Amino acid sequence: MSENSLRHVSIERTGPGRFTATNARGGTLAFGTGADTEGGTDFTPVELLLAALGGCTAADVDVATARHAEPAAFTVTVTGDKISDELGNRLTDLAVTFSVGFPDGAAGDRARTILPRAVAVSHNRLCTVSRTVEIGTPVTATIAQA
Known part of the structure; x- marks a missing residue:
């Protein structure tokens, strides 16, 4: 590393x-x-994880779209169901939902056109947080001398 x-x-x-x-x-x-x-x-730590999922993709999408038009509204909602089963406590059905509006005109039209691709590219390739969650990465927990 x-x-x-x-x-x-x-x-x-x-x-x-x-x-x-x-x-x-x-x-x-x-x-x-x-x-x-x-x-x-x-x-809470779970809310921080949800914020990280949404925030990572939001940052990517903002960079891609705001270079064409400043959004009139930009909200990302992230949800997940907390369950406890034989695998332990975890979240299921994670969803990141964008609600983004751009002004009328050519620049806003271009940003609207780019929005779906920007969300997809972030989710499928760029966002380290969602990629790590989806692919699955082992986590180790150790104890160091105090």
């Missing part, structure tokens, strides 16, 4: 059921278990 390919975040416990993820650039994101601590509005 080359130095340029490695991605990582570190996660620190900040309180009961609350955590902060920090990326290599120093950005932080608070999340939790969804319990009613401090308002209970923090994202």
Whole structure:
């Protein structure tokens, strides 16, 4: 694995059921278990996964379409059913739905024309998050000395 390919975040416990993820650039994101601590509005890990699925494709689609026309509306909704079965807890029926509108005119028409292909190319080839989920990648969990 080359130095340029490695991605990582570190996660620190900040309180009961609350955590902060920090990326290599120093950005932080608070999340939790969804319990009613401090308002209970923090994202859960499952919600972060859904956001990553939608956000990855949204970024690809935005780059492809916004060079032609700035969208008048751009919303991505990501859903999945959480189940527990003999395989353990997991999500099924993951769906990423785009609702994007462009202004009238030639530029908007071009962006509308590109939209379906941009969504498909992102989903089928570019989006690292959805590609990883769909293809399936083993995950290892280890314990390091504290």
